[in-house]
Amino acid sequence: MSTFNGLPAHVLFVHVIVVLVPLTAGLLILCAVWPAARARLIWPAVVLSVVVTALMPITVDAGEWFQHRLGDPPVVDEHARLGHQMVYFVAPLLITAALLVFLHLRQGRGRPLGRTVVAVIAVLVLAAGGAAAWQTYRVGDSGAHAVWNGVIDH
Template sequence: MSTFNGLPAHVLFVHFIVVLAPLTAVLAIVCAVWPAARERLVWLVLALSLVTAVLTPLTTEAGEWLQHRVARSPLVDTHVELGDTMIFFSGALVIATALLTLQHVRAGRGKALSTMLSAAIAVFVVLAGVGTFVQVYRIGDSGAKATWSEKPLTSVANGESDAE
Protein backbone atom coordinates (compact mmCIF):
# COMPACT_ATOMS: atom_id res chain seq x y z
CA MET A 1 0.00 0.00 0.00
CA SER A 2 1.57 3.27 -1.08
CA THR A 3 -1.15 5.83 -0.33
CA PHE A 4 -4.30 6.01 1.74
CA ASN A 5 -6.82 8.77 1.07
CA GLY A 6 -4.11 10.61 -0.84
CA LEU A 7 -1.58 10.51 2.00
CA PRO A 8 1.56 8.39 1.89
CA ALA A 9 0.78 5.21 3.84
CA HIS A 10 4.12 5.51 5.62
CA VAL A 11 2.92 8.62 7.42
CA LEU A 12 -0.09 6.72 8.74
CA PHE A 13 1.70 3.48 9.64
CA VAL A 14 4.41 5.38 11.51
CA HIS A 15 1.86 6.61 14.02
CA PHE A 16 0.91 3.04 14.89
CA ILE A 17 4.56 2.07 15.41
CA VAL A 18 5.33 5.20 17.44
CA VAL A 19 2.52 4.35 19.84
CA LEU A 20 2.45 0.54 19.86
CA ALA A 21 6.16 -0.28 20.04
CA PRO A 22 6.96 1.85 23.12
CA LEU A 23 3.65 0.91 24.78
CA THR A 24 4.37 -2.78 24.24
CA ALA A 25 7.94 -2.34 25.47
CA VAL A 26 6.83 -0.63 28.68
CA LEU A 27 4.09 -3.18 29.35
CA ALA A 28 6.52 -6.05 28.70
CA ILE A 29 8.98 -4.59 31.20
CA VAL A 30 6.21 -4.18 33.76
CA CYS A 31 5.19 -7.82 33.20
CA ALA A 32 8.80 -8.96 33.56
CA VAL A 33 9.34 -7.31 36.92
CA TRP A 34 5.84 -7.53 38.41
CA PRO A 35 4.24 -11.00 38.41
CA ALA A 36 0.76 -9.67 39.26
CA ALA A 37 0.84 -7.50 36.12
CA ARG A 38 2.07 -10.47 34.09
CA GLU A 39 -0.95 -12.50 35.20
CA ARG A 40 -3.32 -9.83 33.90
CA LEU A 41 -1.48 -8.38 30.90
CA VAL A 42 0.74 -11.05 29.36
CA TRP A 43 -1.71 -12.05 26.60
CA LEU A 44 -2.40 -8.43 25.68
CA VAL A 45 1.33 -7.69 25.56
CA LEU A 46 1.93 -10.74 23.35
CA ALA A 47 -0.83 -9.60 20.98
CA LEU A 48 0.54 -6.04 20.87
CA SER A 49 4.03 -7.33 20.09
CA LEU A 50 2.67 -9.42 17.22
CA VAL A 51 0.72 -6.46 15.81
CA THR A 52 3.86 -4.31 16.06
CA ALA A 53 5.89 -7.01 14.30
CA VAL A 54 3.35 -7.16 11.45
CA LEU A 55 3.14 -3.38 11.09
CA THR A 56 6.91 -2.84 11.11
CA PRO A 57 7.66 -4.25 7.64
CA LEU A 58 4.53 -2.60 6.24
CA THR A 59 5.80 0.71 7.58
CA THR A 60 9.30 0.27 6.17
CA GLU A 61 7.97 -0.85 2.78
CA ALA A 62 5.70 2.19 2.63
CA GLY A 63 8.69 4.31 3.65
CA GLU A 64 10.80 2.90 0.82
CA TRP A 65 7.99 3.76 -1.61
CA LEU A 66 7.97 7.30 -0.23
CA GLN A 67 11.77 7.54 -0.33
CA HIS A 68 11.67 7.18 -4.12
CA ARG A 69 9.28 10.14 -4.35
CA VAL A 70 11.17 12.73 -2.32
CA ALA A 71 14.43 14.50 -2.97
CA ARG A 72 17.48 12.54 -1.86
CA SER A 73 19.31 13.85 1.15
CA PRO A 74 21.64 12.54 3.85
CA LEU A 75 18.86 13.06 6.41
CA VAL A 76 16.48 10.83 4.46
CA ASP A 77 19.20 8.22 3.98
CA THR A 78 19.89 8.20 7.74
CA HIS A 79 16.19 7.79 8.48
CA VAL A 80 15.87 4.92 6.00
CA GLU A 81 18.92 3.12 7.43
CA LEU A 82 17.61 3.45 10.99
CA GLY A 83 14.09 2.46 9.94
CA ASP A 84 15.39 -0.73 8.36
CA THR A 85 16.69 -1.82 11.79
CA MET A 86 13.28 -1.64 13.45
CA ILE A 87 12.36 -5.16 12.35
CA PHE A 88 15.10 -6.53 14.61
CA PHE A 89 13.73 -4.66 17.61
CA SER A 90 10.15 -5.73 16.83
CA GLY A 91 11.39 -9.31 16.55
CA ALA A 92 13.21 -9.10 19.87
CA LEU A 93 10.03 -7.77 21.46
CA VAL A 94 8.03 -10.72 20.10
CA ILE A 95 10.60 -13.16 21.46
CA ALA A 96 10.62 -11.37 24.81
CA THR A 97 6.84 -11.44 25.14
CA ALA A 98 6.72 -15.07 24.00
CA LEU A 99 9.16 -15.93 26.80
CA LEU A 100 6.99 -14.02 29.29
CA THR A 101 3.96 -15.91 28.06
CA LEU A 102 5.76 -19.23 28.40
CA GLN A 103 6.77 -18.28 31.94
CA HIS A 104 3.14 -17.35 32.73
CA VAL A 105 1.71 -20.58 31.28
CA ARG A 106 4.23 -22.78 33.11
CA ALA A 107 3.54 -20.97 36.39
CA GLY A 108 -0.18 -21.53 35.87
CA ARG A 109 0.46 -25.26 35.51
CA GLY A 110 2.51 -25.35 38.69
CA LYS A 111 5.75 -25.83 36.75
CA ALA A 112 7.46 -22.53 37.46
CA LEU A 113 10.75 -21.84 35.73
CA SER A 114 13.92 -21.78 37.78
CA THR A 115 14.84 -18.51 39.45
CA MET A 116 17.90 -18.22 37.22
CA LEU A 117 15.87 -18.68 34.02
CA SER A 118 13.18 -16.29 35.23
CA ALA A 119 15.84 -13.68 35.95
CA ALA A 120 17.41 -14.21 32.52
CA ILE A 121 14.01 -13.73 30.87
CA ALA A 122 13.43 -10.55 32.87
CA VAL A 123 16.82 -9.17 31.82
CA PHE A 124 16.14 -10.03 28.16
CA VAL A 125 12.70 -8.39 28.31
CA VAL A 126 14.13 -5.22 29.87
CA LEU A 127 16.92 -5.05 27.28
CA ALA A 128 14.52 -5.67 24.38
CA GLY A 129 12.04 -3.16 25.77
CA VAL A 130 14.55 -0.40 26.40
CA GLY A 131 16.22 -1.07 23.05
CA THR A 132 12.88 -0.85 21.26
CA PHE A 133 11.96 2.35 23.05
CA VAL A 134 15.31 3.97 22.23
CA GLN A 135 15.26 2.83 18.60
CA VAL A 136 11.74 4.15 18.01
CA TYR A 137 12.94 7.50 19.36
CA ARG A 138 16.04 7.49 17.14
CA ILE A 139 14.08 6.55 14.02
CA GLY A 140 11.37 9.11 14.75
CA ASP A 141 13.91 11.83 15.48
CA SER A 142 15.73 11.17 12.21
CA GLY A 143 12.41 11.18 10.32
CA ALA A 144 11.39 14.46 11.89
CA LYS A 145 14.74 16.00 10.99
CA ALA A 146 14.42 14.72 7.42
CA THR A 147 10.91 16.12 7.13
CA TRP A 148 11.17 19.35 9.06
CA SER A 149 14.78 20.43 8.59
CA GLU A 150 15.50 24.07 7.69
CA LYS A 151 15.32 23.16 4.03
CA PRO A 152 12.26 20.88 3.81
CA LEU A 153 12.11 17.99 1.41
CA THR A 154 10.43 18.68 -1.89
CA SER A 155 8.83 16.32 -4.28
CA VAL A 156 10.98 15.02 -7.14
CA ALA A 157 7.76 14.21 -8.99
CA ASN A 158 6.86 17.92 -9.09
CA GLY A 159 10.21 18.74 -10.66
CA GLU A 160 11.40 20.53 -7.54
CA SER A 161 14.74 19.90 -5.93
CA ASP A 162 16.54 20.75 -2.75
CA ALA A 163 19.75 21.46 -4.69
CA GLU A 164 19.07 25.19 -5.06
Protein backbone atom coordinates (compact mmCIF):
# COMPACT_ATOMS: atom_id res chain seq x y z
CA MET A 1 0.00 0.00 0.00
CA SER A 2 1.59 3.27 -1.10
CA THR A 3 -1.13 5.79 -0.26
CA PHE A 4 -4.22 5.91 1.89
CA ASN A 5 -6.82 8.55 1.18
CA GLY A 6 -4.18 10.59 -0.64
CA LEU A 7 -1.57 10.45 2.15
CA PRO A 8 1.60 8.39 1.92
CA ALA A 9 0.87 5.19 3.84
CA HIS A 10 4.30 5.39 5.47
CA VAL A 11 3.28 8.51 7.36
CA LEU A 12 0.27 6.70 8.82
CA PHE A 13 2.12 3.49 9.66
CA VAL A 14 4.95 5.41 11.31
CA HIS A 15 2.57 6.98 13.78
CA VAL A 16 1.25 3.55 14.73
CA ILE A 17 4.82 2.27 15.21
CA VAL A 18 5.86 5.33 17.25
CA VAL A 19 3.02 4.64 19.68
CA LEU A 20 2.99 0.85 19.76
CA VAL A 21 6.69 0.02 20.03
CA PRO A 22 7.29 1.99 23.26
CA LEU A 23 3.91 0.83 24.61
CA THR A 24 4.82 -2.79 23.87
CA ALA A 25 8.27 -2.34 25.41
CA GLY A 26 6.76 -0.78 28.52
CA LEU A 27 4.18 -3.52 28.96
CA LEU A 28 6.78 -6.25 28.51
CA ILE A 29 9.09 -4.60 31.03
CA LEU A 30 6.20 -4.28 33.47
CA CYS A 31 5.39 -7.96 32.97
CA ALA A 32 9.03 -8.89 33.51
CA VAL A 33 9.48 -7.07 36.81
CA TRP A 34 6.02 -7.33 38.37
CA PRO A 35 4.38 -10.79 38.53
CA ALA A 36 0.92 -9.35 39.30
CA ALA A 37 1.10 -7.22 36.15
CA ARG A 38 2.28 -10.24 34.18
CA ALA A 39 -0.82 -12.17 35.23
CA ARG A 40 -3.07 -9.45 33.78
CA LEU A 41 -1.05 -7.92 30.94
CA ILE A 42 0.96 -10.73 29.36
CA TRP A 43 -1.55 -11.50 26.61
CA PRO A 44 -2.11 -7.89 25.47
CA ALA A 45 1.68 -7.42 25.51
CA VAL A 46 2.15 -10.54 23.37
CA VAL A 47 -0.50 -9.41 20.89
CA LEU A 48 1.18 -6.00 20.62
CA SER A 49 4.59 -7.59 20.07
CA VAL A 50 3.15 -9.65 17.22
CA VAL A 51 1.43 -6.58 15.75
CA VAL A 52 4.57 -4.39 15.79
CA THR A 53 6.65 -7.21 14.33
CA ALA A 54 4.12 -7.68 11.52
CA LEU A 55 3.77 -3.94 10.86
CA MET A 56 7.50 -3.30 10.64
CA PRO A 57 8.11 -4.67 7.12
CA ILE A 58 4.91 -3.03 5.88
CA THR A 59 6.07 0.32 7.27
CA VAL A 60 9.54 -0.10 5.75
CA ASP A 61 8.08 -1.01 2.34
CA ALA A 62 5.81 2.03 2.43
CA GLY A 63 8.81 4.14 3.43
CA GLU A 64 10.85 2.87 0.50
CA TRP A 65 8.03 3.78 -1.87
CA PHE A 66 7.82 7.26 -0.31
CA GLN A 67 11.60 7.74 -0.45
CA HIS A 68 11.71 6.92 -4.16
CA ARG A 69 8.73 9.18 -4.78
CA LEU A 70 10.67 12.04 -3.15
CA GLY A 71 13.65 11.47 -5.43
CA ASP A 72 15.90 9.89 -2.79
CA PRO A 73 17.07 13.05 -0.95
CA PRO A 74 20.33 12.37 0.97
CA VAL A 75 18.95 13.38 4.39
CA VAL A 76 16.27 10.72 4.03
CA ASP A 77 19.00 8.09 3.56
CA GLU A 78 19.85 8.21 7.28
CA HIS A 79 16.19 7.83 8.19
CA ALA A 80 15.85 4.89 5.78
CA ARG A 81 19.02 3.25 7.13
CA LEU A 82 17.77 3.51 10.71
CA GLY A 83 14.29 2.38 9.69
CA HIS A 84 15.66 -0.75 8.04
CA GLN A 85 17.36 -1.61 11.35
CA MET A 86 14.07 -1.54 13.29
CA VAL A 87 13.36 -5.19 12.57
CA TYR A 88 16.42 -6.03 14.67
CA PHE A 89 14.83 -4.17 17.56
CA VAL A 90 11.22 -5.39 17.33
CA ALA A 91 12.15 -9.06 16.82
CA PRO A 92 13.73 -9.20 20.30
CA LEU A 93 10.47 -7.80 21.70
CA LEU A 94 8.66 -10.77 20.20
CA ILE A 95 11.29 -13.21 21.45
CA THR A 96 11.23 -11.82 24.98
CA ALA A 97 7.42 -11.84 24.92
CA ALA A 98 7.65 -15.57 24.18
CA LEU A 99 10.04 -15.99 27.12
CA LEU A 100 7.58 -14.19 29.38
CA VAL A 101 4.74 -16.45 28.18
CA PHE A 102 6.91 -19.46 28.99
CA LEU A 103 7.58 -18.02 32.45
CA HIS A 104 3.90 -17.20 32.97
CA LEU A 105 2.69 -20.65 31.93
CA ARG A 106 5.28 -22.43 34.07
CA GLN A 107 4.29 -20.41 37.12
CA GLY A 108 0.60 -20.98 36.38
CA ARG A 109 1.18 -24.74 36.40
CA GLY A 110 2.89 -24.57 39.77
CA ARG A 111 6.35 -25.21 38.32
CA PRO A 112 8.07 -21.84 38.74
CA LEU A 113 11.52 -21.27 37.31
CA GLY A 114 14.47 -20.48 39.53
CA ARG A 115 15.23 -16.90 40.52
CA THR A 116 18.30 -16.77 38.34
CA VAL A 117 16.34 -17.75 35.23
CA VAL A 118 13.61 -15.22 36.05
CA ALA A 119 16.26 -12.53 36.56
CA VAL A 120 17.94 -13.36 33.24
CA ILE A 121 14.58 -13.15 31.44
CA ALA A 122 13.88 -9.82 33.14
CA VAL A 123 17.26 -8.43 32.06
CA LEU A 124 16.67 -9.59 28.48
CA VAL A 125 13.24 -7.94 28.44
CA LEU A 126 14.65 -4.71 29.88
CA ALA A 127 17.43 -4.66 27.28
CA ALA A 128 15.09 -5.45 24.37
CA GLY A 129 12.47 -2.95 25.50
CA GLY A 130 14.93 -0.16 26.15
CA ALA A 131 16.73 -0.74 22.85
CA ALA A 132 13.48 -0.84 20.85
CA ALA A 133 12.22 2.38 22.44
CA TRP A 134 15.57 4.11 21.83
CA GLN A 135 15.74 3.00 18.19
CA THR A 136 12.15 4.15 17.67
CA TYR A 137 13.20 7.58 18.93
CA ARG A 138 16.26 7.64 16.64
CA VAL A 139 14.28 6.67 13.55
CA GLY A 140 11.50 9.12 14.34
CA ASP A 141 13.93 11.93 15.06
CA SER A 142 15.74 11.45 11.75
CA GLY A 143 12.41 11.39 9.90
CA ALA A 144 11.21 14.51 11.67
CA HIS A 145 14.42 16.32 10.75
CA ALA A 146 13.89 15.32 7.12
CA VAL A 147 10.37 16.76 7.19
CA TRP A 148 10.88 19.86 9.29
CA ASN A 149 14.17 20.88 7.70
CA GLY A 150 12.37 21.40 4.41
CA VAL A 151 13.44 18.24 2.62
CA ILE A 152 9.87 17.19 2.05
CA ASP A 153 7.91 19.99 0.39
CA HIS A 154 4.22 20.16 1.06
